[in-house]
Amino acid sequence: MEPIEVQSTEFYPKDNARENHTAEYDLVNNPDFPTPILRRGCNFFFAIRFNRDFDEINDVVRVRFGFGPKPNVIRGTRAILPILARQKVLPKNTHMWSSCVTRIDGNIVMLQVHIPPNAQVGIWKCSIQTNISGQRDKRYDHKVEDDIYILFNPWCEDDGVYMPDEKEKQEYILNENGKIWCGTFKKPVGRHWIFGQFDDIVLPAAVLLLDKSGLAPADRGSPVLVTRAISAVINSVDDDGLLEGRWDGNYSDGTSPHAWTGSVAILDQYLRTGGTPMKYGQCWVFSAATVSVCRALGIPCRSVTNYVSAHDTNCSLTVDKYFDLFGNKIENGPEGDCNDSCWNFHVWNDVWMTRPDLPPGYGGWQIIDATPQEQSDRIFRCGPASVEAVRKGLVGYLYDTPFVFSEVNADIIHFQEDQNSDWGFSRLKINQYHVGRKIVTKRSDLTDEKGDSDMWNITSFYKNLEGTEAERLAVYNAVKGVPKAQHLYDFPSEVQEDVFFDLVDIDSIPFGENFEVRVEMENRSGETRTISAVLSASSIFYTGVTASQVKRLQQTFTLDSNQKETLKITITPEEYLDKLVDHGLIKIYAIANVKETKQTWSEEDDFTLIKPEITVEIADACKVGEDCSVSLSFQNPLDLPLTDCIYTIEGLQKPKTVQFRDVQPKETVNISDSFKAKRPGERRIVVNFNSRQMQGISGTSKVTVLL
Incomplete structure (x- = not known):
């Protein structure tokens, strides 16, 4: 008697997708080659067609599932499931691979298979071994060609990423559209992004990245461990990961970070080139790609923006800034080795999971950061760090908690050159309230197409209210664990301060308009005071690095008792336009010294120049596979032409990038284009317009696509 042979197998991808919450994936819905995409902790049906009727007494059939290049039962990367006709229901032990026979119909055997909730995530392969009972000298091995994707399962209580709230799963797993906040803490700007986690190339690209x-x-x-690996491989340092970072404004040999409208084009090109890093990304692009990869793999993930984010390079829990005798900032410090900085904003990710490696109470949201800033165990990666551990200043908990704590809590210390000081500098001020000014993400219950009412301020989850006893306690908890920080928190008492200074905040200025920088002063003593003051404005990259000085004013004057004075400079578009870099950010520094009392004062502020928005209008009727027209319009606010123009449309089809003509000064631009939607339902289109003079002009619109 010959062993039974397998003729074909069937995974019923679309039917199984309903129970496994994977029906949205394009790979499942491919009409020619549907791919099974399953979640751990779930069951699926699987049919085998043999060359003859199945003989439950004599035929020995083993279904084998394997993961990785060398599947191994001990390591949990191989499961061997014998077909037992007597096994009619699945065993109660849900933490093991198991199967049962649901029907035998001649030469067709229908199985139900259970995936354990801790199964490895990625592509599994299936093979079927057959022989005759009592005969081991002859057997057949059938290799199933299908790739079987197994994902994390936030619907399963036994999975480490289980998320009980249904609305949160809708947002953090199933929502393909989102926002990433840029701008400044005074003027947050929500940038629409298409995550596209269900696109047919995203899941294969995510698996390739895990392999990398x-x-x-x-x-x-x-x-x-998976999210820690993702934080490393989204950037290209160390491992030829997804995105190469660049922050100097020169993107001529790649794509400007401002030109991306979603993750699909990035992951598509990466997959098609066999893993060549894409040029270029910055923090919000790294974060957006991380959302796409995590959600595709089944990990709840959100993008989080920290406004005024400290980058502490020497583990002191402070950001140290140095100024010379004339009030000019000394880049990299007096010795050239101080690379501390404050990014105007920095974007990372929160991922949701239990933390069995930490004490109870530190699960939930965990911070990972794919932007390559500092090495962790000799690799550029960061996290997962427990949000709750960061809030309490418990910097001893894994992973990279001290670095993240500094990002939201570091104190900023200004030092100025001082010829009377033993080490050449004296402390101007310590600012305990500037870093981590606002931490935001998108609300899970609202999407605002035109405004930013869907911004959710989550600062209180990361840090206690500034100035409170709980906030200082968290800082001192962290200081106790960081020896380099301890000497910086023991300063001598303050000198007499009887002159009041105030740098007047600027929220935002439209592109092409004048702005004024002012410092208000008042002598509150009964004597005359002599004041030396410096006021400077510079264009900066959003990382805090100075690009160009725009204007500077230095002045010495006297204030009589109780006298008030205002020091101000007016800056015109002609003075700043050719010095602007990415994001149109301006940094203000103000420094003052009082001769009679040795009082010193310094302050800093920043703001962004606001770009116009694109108006997006879409035809009322839009059907799958048919041309749908879209109209775009905006006005150039500058008295200069916009050159090297391109625009990108994304959201209802693969991303589409189009070269565009120069735009004349003050011209109102009108663009007509079309697209073909590939899926029905309520969808969103995102448009981005870039030029040499102004990048990241954007707009969005919602559209209902019919079958």
Whole structure:
């Protein structure tokens, strides 16, 4: 008697997708080659067609599922499931691979298979071994060609990423559209982004990235280790990951970070080039791509923006800034080795999971950061760091908690050159309230197409209210664990301060308009005071690095008792336009010294120049696979032409980038284009317009696509 042979198999991708919450994936819905996409902790149906009727007494059939290049039962990367006709229901132990026979119909056997909730995530392969009972000298092995994707399962209580709130799952797993906040803490600007986690190339690209990360196959069932690997491989440093970062404004040999409208084009090009890093990304692009990869793999993920984000390079829990005798900032400090900085904003990610490696109470949202800033265990990666541990200043908990704590809590210290000081500098001020001014993400219950009412201020989750006893306690908890920080928190008492200074805040200025920088002063003593003051304005990259000085004023004057005075400079478009860099950010520094009392004062502020918005109008009737027209319009606010123009449309089809003509000064631009939607339902279109003079002009609109 010959062993039974497998003729074909069927995974019923669309039917199984309903129970496994994977029906949105394009790979499942491919009309020619539907791919099974399943979640751990779930069941799926699987049919085998043999060359003859199945003989439950004599035929021995084993279904084998394997993960990685060398599947191994001990490591949990191989499961062997014998077909037992007597096994009519699945075993109660849900933490093991198991199967049962639901029907035998001649030569067709229908199985139900259970995936354990800790199974490795990625592509599994299936093979079927057959032989005759009592005969081991002859057997057949059938290799199933289908790739079987197994994902994390936030619907399963036994999965480490289980998320109980249904609305949160809708946002953090299923929502393909979102916002990433840029701008400044005084004027946050929501940037629309298409995450596209269900696109047919995103899941394969995510698996390729995990392979690139070097994470051992046996470890790919741990959300802690998988998200740590993702934080490393989204950037290209160390491992030829997804995106190469660039912050100097020169993107001529790649794509400007401002030109991306979603993650699909990035992941598509990466997959098609066999893993060549895409040029270029900055923090919000790294974060957006991280959302796409995490959600595609089943990990709840959101993009988070920290306004005034400290980059502490020497583990002191402070950001140290140095100024010379004349009030000019000394880049990189007096020795050239101080690279501390404050980014106007920095975007990272929160991922949701349990933390079995930490004490109870530190699960939930965990911070990962894919922007390559500092090495962690010799690799550029960051996290997952427990948000709750950061809030309490418990910097001893894994992973990279001290670095993240500094990002939201570091104190800023200004030092000025002082010839009477033993080490050449004296402290101007310590600012305990500037860093981590506002931490935001998108609300899960609202999407605002035209405004930013869907911004959710989550600062209180990361840090206690500034100035409160709980906030200082968290800082001192952290200081106790960081020896380099301790000497910076023991300063001598303050000198007499009887002159009041105030740098007047600027929220935002439209592109092409004048702005004024003012410092108000008042002598509150009964004597005359002599004041030396410096006021400067510079264009900066959003990382805090100075690009060009725009204007500077230095002045010495006297104030009589109780006298008030205003020091101000007016800056015109002609003075700043050719010095602007990405995001149109301006940094103000003000420094003052009082001769009679040795009182010193310094302050800093920044603001952004506001760009126009694109108006997006879409035809009322839009059907899958048919041309749908879209109209775009905006006005050039400058007295200069916009050159090297391109625009990108994304959201209802693959991203589309179009070269465009020069735009004349003050011209109102009208563009007509079309697209073909590939899926029905309520969808969103995102448009981005870039030129040499102004990048990141954007707009969005919602559209209902019919079958």
